[in-house]
Amino acid sequence: MNVHDQCAGPSPMGSLNSPVLEPIYRSMSWGDMVHLRSLNPKCNPTKEALTLAAAHPDSVFGADVESRIGKTTTGAPARNADQAIALRRLAVLEDHEVTIDALRDTGLPEDIAIDLVRRLLPRPTGWSIFERMSATPTLNAWARSVMTREAEVHVADDILTLRILQTFGHDVAVPWVIDTTNRWVFFYSTMAYEPASLGQLLDVATLDRPNCYALRNTCRKGYQALAYCHYGAGGHIWPHWEVHEGNWQVHPDLRAGLITDDIVSTNGITCDTERWLRDVTMVGGLDATGYSPRVGVDYESDLSDPENVACDSQRAPVAPSDLHERLETLAALRREARRAAQGAGASSPAPHLDTGVASPDADR
Structure with missing residues (x-):
């Protein structure tokens, strides 16, 4: 029929x-x-x-x-x-x-x-x-x-x-925290199966020097889409993540447990990687003991200071506005030094080169 x-x-x-x-x-x-x-x-x-x-x-x-x-x-x-x-x-x-x-x-x-x-x-x-x-x-x-x-x-x-x-009821939230001691980033997912491909995407997205920058850019756009979808209802990461007693947790969690390290990127997190991660995250920085959950326009970071290469916890964190101002000052000093060097080179007389060849007017 x-x-x-x-x-x-x-x-x-x-x-x-x-x-x-x-x-x-x-x-x-x-x-x-x-x-x-x-x-x-x-x-x-x-x-x-x-x-x-x-x-x-x-x-x-x-x-x-x-x-x-x-x-x-x-x-x-x-x-x-x-x-x-x-x-x-x-x-x-x-x-x-x-x-x-x-x-x-x-x-x-x-x-x-x-x-x-x-x-x-x-x-x-x-x-x-x-x-x-x-x-x-x-x-x-x-x-x-x-x-x-x-x-x-x-x-x-x-x-x-x-x-x-x-x-269709799929939880697409993949929030994160940064381990400032080891300079790693931890991602969390409540999916009920092994997130193999998702883990690969996050690994590539957090690489500092990837073999293929185009692939890293693609993966970063993917996480940017995920981070946008963290926006939900009632100020929490829908459907599972909520602030409970000051910490982000899966709530309600039928497993009756706190968040666990589902996806760990062991790539060294540089200042640029951290800055990208925070820039694309409107909601979703988890507050977990021992990690850095700080997000915002002027977040404080232990990784944002390029001089703090060892991530020394005893050094005071630098806010982005202070760091930006300091980097601008250093760049201005370097430009001034280059201009001064170029000016000194222009004012010096050209050196005399004795080639050993007689001038055609020497005997005149």
Whole structure:
């Protein structure tokens, strides 16, 4: 039976109503449903039948959508039954059909829902939710795609992918602290599986002298997108990270434990690397005992002073404004010294060179 033309003309399928179409649609895959909708995105009988098919427990495409839902810190589904049904219905919507209410029904905070809708509306007609969740269904898969991409991708495009992952219950927060004693940076993730590709991305992003600067720049843009997505609801890093008794922790944490070192970059963190990391982080510097959580316009840092190469904890930290002023002063002194040397060279008479060759006018 050809269901692709049910809104195209006076065919027998064109007069079928939603209850008749629903059992046909629920036997189709997610990709088939998106293709069907793309033939005529404005066909109302198709939309209504899909809404019914999505909620059916035997829906093939619904089960496919539900299999992409993220996990909590203990490996349980990150969405309840009602939110899973909402995701099934959301998954077959065209970009311009996605609403804040539809996203809120999936469990997404309103602030993040607004941001996602604003990113989908300017796009041409398309099916970003299906495309992104098919290509990169997990945070680790997204990190792997960043590492292997050939064409340059704008940070905003990665943010769109990460927002869609958040919609499906994936925790994309990767906050950090700096170990000022060993000059390492520790990243944390609550994903329930081994973050191998994500760890590689962070390792490359924190290299001081990489073999390929273009790859490092790509990985840094990837972490910049992650850091932007730390922005959530209620002043915490959604959904798990909250300030509890003065420290950032996974809260609520069904593991009943404090944060652990999930991803450790053992690259030496230089002043430039630290400055980049803090520049792209609006929220997400963890406050953990023994580490440096300081963030802000004028953060204090034990690493920002280039003279403190041993990271001596006894030396007073230097604020960026003071360091910037000092570096400007030193640069001005060096420029003045160069100008003075050049001026001295210009005022000196040219030295006489005796070549041993007689001048043609010597005997005149």
